[in-house]
Amino acid sequence: MMLPSDNHVHTRWSWDTAGTSTMEATCRRAVELGLPAVAFTEHVDFTEWGDDDAATPGMAVGDRPRVVPLDVDGYLADIEGCREMFPDLRILSGIEAGEPHRFSGSVAAVLAAGRFDRVLGSLHGIPVAGRLEGITRRLFAEHDPHDLVRRYFADMVTLIERSDVFTVLAHCDYPRRYWPADRVGAYRENDFEEHYRTVFRTLAGTGRALEINTKSPLASVDLVRWWWQEGGGAVSFGSDAHQPAHVGNRFDVAVDIVEAAGFRSGRDPFDFWRR
Structure with a gap:
């Protein structure tokens, strides 16, 4: 089976990733797995409002002590070096815009x-x-978990409506990673079905792709089928790897889920999977 491209990978250029997680090591792992391409989508986050940002009046940015700016020049130079070292691997530049x-x-x-x-x-x-x-376990401990997730989905709709800079919506249910199952029981997708569908319907209307993130708890076939039913046209696979060993992680399972929901790979192995 030809695995899809990994369109969500982090290296040492991301502020939350160890210096040992190099692009070169990541590319070597991608070649070992037979991936057709990797996209180095490094974190771009901010600790304060810029002059041209769409900040809500009076809203402060919460504590982000580890966040540092992306060294764009160094990052792009590393990309070019890896393209020379691995000519048979398609290497895409990119960012994950927070x-x-x-x-x-x-x-x-x-x-x-x-x-x-x-x-x-x-x-x-x-x-x-x-x-x-930031969405954290501490935030879930201080607030009603169901309310936080509903507010997250509502803000995600706003993100889709007000920003056109991105082509892929990453980890659409990111708070799921921090869900306090020990306190309120297991996270159930069905509890938020209408919220998922609203996000998917809004995203589908823009023609952009939905990411199947394999670092997060994997989406069910039903969840990906909701995306299909709401008009979603494309799926992108992303490991969200922060270590070379995690590139392409669980892609075999993700492929089965996506195929069962109705999406298929195209003739171009570098393209998104489509309906």
């Missing part, structure tokens, strides 16, 4: 600084009590 509907000006400035082949749109934080707070 909250691009809020940090619109700041994201635009990064994109203007270089050429990026793949841009993911991500939501890692939501407004809580006048602050843009």
Whole structure:
């Protein structure tokens, strides 16, 4: 079986990834697995509002002590070096833009600084009590989990409607990673079906792709089928790897899920899977 491209990979250029996670090691792993391509979508997050950002008046950015700017020049130079070392592997440049509907000006400035082949749109934080707070276990401990997830989905609809810089919506149910199952029971997709469908319907109307993220708890066939039923036309696979060993992780299972939901690979192995 030909595995799909891994369209969501992080290396040492991302602020939350170890220096030992190099592009070269990641490319070697991708070649071992037989992946046709990898996209290095490094984190682009911000700790304060820029002049051209669409910040809500009076809203502060919550604590993000580890976040640092992406070194665009160094990152792109590393991309070119790996393209020379691995001529048979398609290597895409890219970013994972955090909250691009809020940090619109700041994201635009990064994109203007270089050429990026793949841009993911991500939501890692939501407004809580006048602050843009990151989704964490602490946040779930302090607030009603069901309410937090519903608010997350509502903000994701806003992200899709107000930002056109990204081509793939990453990990659409990111809070699921921190769901307090020990306190409120297992996360159930059906509890949020209408919220998922609203997100999917909004995304489908823009012609963009939905990511199947294999670092998150894997989506069910039913969930991917909701995307298909709401008009979704394309699926992108992403490991969200922060270590070379995790590139392409669980893609064999993800492929089975996506095929069962009605999506198929095209003639071009580098393309998204489509209905």
